[in-house]
Amino acid sequence: MANNFSQLARKSKANSPIEKVPKEQKRPPSLEIYKLGDDVLRENAKRISKVDNSIRILAKEMLQSMYAAKGIGLAAPQIGIKKELLVIDVNFENASADPLILINPEITNYGTTLNSYEEGCLSIPGVYLNVIRPSTIKLRFRDEMGRPRKMKADGLLARCIQHEMDHLKGVLFVDRVTSKEDLNKELMKEGFHQKDVMPIN
């Protein structure tokens, strides 16, 4: 019996959801976040076929690093892992709001309204520029327990999801900036190089 119980305990632990990650992180990010110019940011991520404990551990580490770096989103390719995994928290100032963990996200619908808003990225620190994107989206994804989910997003959340999903295709927000003059000025100011931008238009 004791043996069965310990097996059960182990099993339940292996399938347990991610425990809450504190949003106030005192230490610097534990994971290295790659920067504009690093080739790994330009590669395609692969779908996650099985959402298991290793994925949940990875998501938890990504949340810790995202909060420590004061970001609102982090994609696995930014830490050099080519998997379709994103963590997002646009409610970082609200300690009790749950973050979003998106696995294999797919946008199923884009709204027809576009808007322009200033974006930044933990992989291009100090650079903030306006990007035009659809203001609403619908998407489907798997959550950290592997359950299929659907959601609608607008405002900052819709923008953040689109920005993070770009990372899964090796696209960075600077690739979408239409004002080349602003782009160069802003990159140079932070010691980044225009040659590392891959414009999509």
Ligand code: NI
């Ligand atoms: Ni980013």
